[in-house]
Amino acid sequence: MSDRVLASRRVLWDGQLIRGAVTVRGGIITAVEPGPAPLRSLDLGHDVLMAGLVDTHVHINEPGRTDWEGFRSATLAAAAGGITTLVDMPLNTTPVTTSVAALHTKIAATDGQLYVDVAFWGGVVPGNAAELAPMVTAGARGFKAFLCPSGIDDFPPVTEADLREVMPILRGAGVPLLVHAELESELSSVATDGDPRAYATYLHSRPKEMEDRAVALIVTLVRDTGCRAHIVHLSSATALDLVRAAKAEGLPLTAETCPHYLCLRAEEIPDGATGYKCAPPIREDANRDALWAALADGTLDFVVTDHSPCTPALKRLDTGNFADAWGGIASLQLGLRAVWTEAHRRGIGQTILGKWMAVGPAALAGFPDRGNLKVGARADLLRWRPESGGVVESASLLHKHATTPYAGRHLDGEIVDVWLAGDRIVENGAPLGRPRGRALVHPRGARG
Secondary structure, eight states: OOOEEEEEEEEEETTEEEEEEEEEETTEEEEEEESSOOTTOEEOTTSEEEEOEEEEEEOOOTTTOTTTOOHHHHHHHHHHTTEEEEEEOSSSSSSOSOSHHHHHHHHHHTTTTOSSEEEEEEEOOTTOHHHHHHHHHHTEEEEEEESSOOSOTTSOOOOHHHHHHHHHHHHHHTOOEEEEOOOOSGGGGTTTTSOTTOHHHHHHHSOHHHHHHHHHHHHHHHHHHOOOEEEOSOOOGGGHHHHHHHHHTTOOEEEEEOHHHHHOOGGGOOTTOGGGOOSSOOOOHHHHHHHHHHHHHTSSOEEOOOBOOOOGGGGTTTTTOTTTSOOOBOOTTTHHHHHHHHHHHTTOOTHHHHIIIIIHHHHHHTOTTSSSOSTTSBOOEEEEEEEEEEEOOGGGOOSSOOOOTTTTOEEEEEEEEEEETTEEEEETTEEOSSOOOOBOOSOTTSOO
16 A cells, blocks of 8 residues: 555545645545645546545345356456445345355455455345344344345345344344335236336336335334334335435435436337346436436435346347346446436536445445545545546446446546555556455444
8 A cells, every 4th residue: 555645636525626635645545635736746637536436236146146247347347437345235146145154155255356345235034133133243234125026036025024123133233224115016017918028018017106115114114113224226206205204304214326217217218128127117207307306405315336237148138028037237337427427417516426426325334434535534536537438338348247228328427547545456447456355344334
């Protein structure tokens, strides 16, 4: 971890872009000084220097499904996308991360493979309440639960009774419950007898009411138990008032959304284009506008990718059958550029991106020294050019499979360099050197 001074005419510091210099010693930011570049500094010119991004919603799938994705490929893609810390989700692996033994197995699988730092969510499934507190001790930073089938048989959904049992445990351990908030009911059968290649058929099979009912249940449980809860990948605009009301009440509830809900819209998805399938689904343009407004007013707390890849065969690209295709969007390398492209189009400035894609996610995962360029923080830093851009070419993507709805799209912005604890891990857009990342298993709130 070499000492250095990085200077730029645009340093994102304290929510503002300033001309300044950032001093790094021993992997920590030791000074942020406004003014021109000092002698013997690395002058980044007009490029933006900001904290490295934090992504708390990533499905890496190792061990067990490394043909879908793995730690090496995922963290390479994350680095190339400006992400310096990510948190791995507990499902799509074998074994699923619902026990202390499974968590240890996953941590062992990271050895020698990480290009960025990786932390871990555990999972809540029926019957594993006794594992939760020991998993926190072993390094789990919180727990994910599904209110609907996850698509993985060994990660079944929980009931209200299950959550009433585990939420006091999580409250006592000081960790959040993360919820996939869709409740299947008679509403989920709407229009499922339509053309399975038509995107409208899939969209109508997962109406907003599924999310709304689930969010309402979680609000009630948070009120009753005092457990902190977080709604992942919220896509329903009609659920936003529930989140607003809960926050106004002072309940410990937060919510995220994702680049695909902010940047893509149902009206543009061709029939048979199963690369766009995800759950909850990408909704209409008016719904998208409401999500942007909710980010602006703080109802939605931040943006993370929900990178959820699989093999191309599982996306049913050959048949275009939405009913049979795996649901998930691969975007780990492209999140910042995608969000900035749409934000820029809407007249939203660069300074808010740090809050939405670094500060907020770091707070959820309990990382006080990450996601913010400030004295005393880790020197996880990102240099990028918002004014640049280009068409996404599949050959440039570093996650294991190039299947993504962003392929062929023009996205604004260019990731130039990335530093992890003061060491450069990306130079001129390309990862370099050996894997330098770590598995983060220290207690929540401890310095990493």
